Amino acid sequence: MTKTEAEKLGKESLSKMKDPNWKLRVWENRDWHCTIQNGPLSIVCRPSKKGPYYSLLMSDEAELPGGGLSMWTPEKITSSIPTGGIKKQVRLARKVVNGMLKAVESAEAILKNETGD
Numbered sequence: 001m002t003k004t005e006a007e008k009l010g011k012e013s014l015s016k017m018k019d020p021n022w023k024l025r026v027w028e029n030r031d032w033h034c035t036i037q038n039g040p041l042s043i044v045c046r047p048s049k050k051g052p053y054y055s056l057l058m059s060d061e062a063e064l065p066g067g068g069l070s071m072w073t074p075e076k077i078t079s080s081i082p083t084g085g086i087k088k089q090v091r092l093a094r095k096v097v098n099g100m101l102k103a104v105e106s107a108e109a110i111l112k113n114e115t116g117d
Contacts, residue, residue, distance in 0.1 A: 001047060003032045009052060010034030013045045016081045036082060043082045054082045056089045 001009070003026065010024045014036050025042075026034045035042040035057070042057040111117070 001032045001034075003028070005047065006032035006034040009045050009047060010036065013043070013052065013054070013082050017083075043086060045082065051080065054084075054086055056086050056093075 006026045007024075010026055013034070014022055014024045017036060017038075019038060022036050022038045024034065025037055026032065033044065033046075035044050037043075044055040044057060046053055046055070
């Protein structure tokens with residue numbers, strides 16, 4: 001993607017968001033990229049043959065030590081609005097988080113039985 005294409009896609013994506021706190025970021029790293037950001041939440045905007053697709057990134061060192069969270073979708077999941085592609089990612093994330101919480105609770109129960117703490 002060229003810088004001009006990244007700026008255009010970013011501006012189009014940004015214009016579809018309701019919250020005025022969303023900001024556009026365009027940068028170069030071997031190719032030009034764009035994200036729209038609101039606090040620690042970023043939505044990466046990428047072109048594809050079927051239209052734009054969006055991926056969710058979370059980067060908050062205080063909340064997510066060691067980096068952040070990224071959820072990439074296949075290019076076939078496109079959307080005319082940034083939030084459209086993200087909805088499926090959020091539902092999947094909820095399932096993953098719920099499964100992880102169950103695993104942690106099980107591990108804590110086993111450790112409590114083993115150590116008495």
